[in-house]
Amino acid sequence: MANTPSAKKATRKIEARTAVNKSRRSRVRTFIRKVEEAIVAGDHKLAMEALAVAAPEIARASSKGIVHANLAARKVSRLNSRVKALSA
Numbered sequence: 001m002a003n004t005p006s007a008k009k010a011t012r013k014i015e016a017r018t019a020v021n022k023s024r025r026s027r028v029r030t031f032i033r034k035v036e037e038a039i040v041a042g043d044h045k046l047a048m049e050a051l052a053v054a055a056p057e058i059a060r061a062s063s064k065g066i067v068h069a070n071l072a073a074r075k076v077s078r079l080n081s082r083v084k085a086l087s088a
Contacts, residue, residue, distance in 0.1 A: 044086040
């Protein structure tokens with residue numbers, strides 16, 4: 001349990017930051033899920049549109065420190081290759 005006023009404030013800040021980070025992470029997962037659902041449905045056009053919206057959102061999460069930069073790049077790359085495979 002925090003004893004000093006500064007430790008109590010730090011606890012409040014951590015809780016607030018955690019809530020924001022959870023929201024951002026959830027938002028990214030939703031965008032990724034939309035792309036994956038379009039891929040499973042086999043709809044190339046819908047998958048391309050979903051990926052065009054998801055890629056900047058994943059990059060934004062990376063820049064905010066929600067996910068690691070390499071993870072973000074890997075996710076976008078793998079989603080992109082799966083969407084491209086639909087057209088072939």
